[in-house]
Amino acid sequence: MSNRNYALTSFNGMLVLGQFVLGIVGYGIIADFKTFRRLLTELRLVHAVNALSVATDVAIALALVFLLRKTRSGIRQSDTLINKLIAYSINTSLVTSICSVGVLITTIVWPQTFIFLF
Numbered sequence: 001m002s003n004r005n006y007a008l009t010s011f012n013g014m015l016v017l018g019q020f021v022l023g024i025v026g027y028g029i030i031a032d033f034k035t036f037r038r039l040l041t042e043l044r045l046v047h048a049v050n051a052l053s054v055a056t057d058v059a060i061a062l063a064l065v066f067l068l069r070k071t072r073s074g075i076r077q078s079d080t081l082i083n084k085l086i087a088y089s090i091n092t093s094l095v096t097s098i099c100s101v102g103v104l105i106t107t108i109v110w111p112q113t114f115i116f117l118f
Helices: 006-030 036-070 076-109
Strands: none
Touching: 006 036, 036 076
C-alpha cells in the first residue's frame, strides 16, 4: 500500500521507536519512586512522553490518510470503505491526541495536583 514510500515509513518508525525508548527510559527512572512527590522532579520527562505521543499519533493518522487516499480505485463500494477507514483513523487519532494534550496541559498548569493521573 505504501508503494515503497521509505521516507514516510521511516519517519513514523522513528517516532514510534523514540516513543518506545523514551517510555522505557522513563519507566526505568520512575519505577523505584516510593512517593508521588518524587514524580514532580521528572515532569519534563512526562511532558516529553506526552508531546511525543501526540506527534506520533498525528503523524500515523496523516500517513494513513495519505496512503488510503492514494488507493482509491474509482469503484464506489471500495471508495466508500476507504472513506470509512480514513474517518476511523482520524477519529481514533483525534481521541488519543486530545487525551495526551489534556495530560500535557494539566501537568504544565497544575503540576502539584497530579490530576493528570486520572
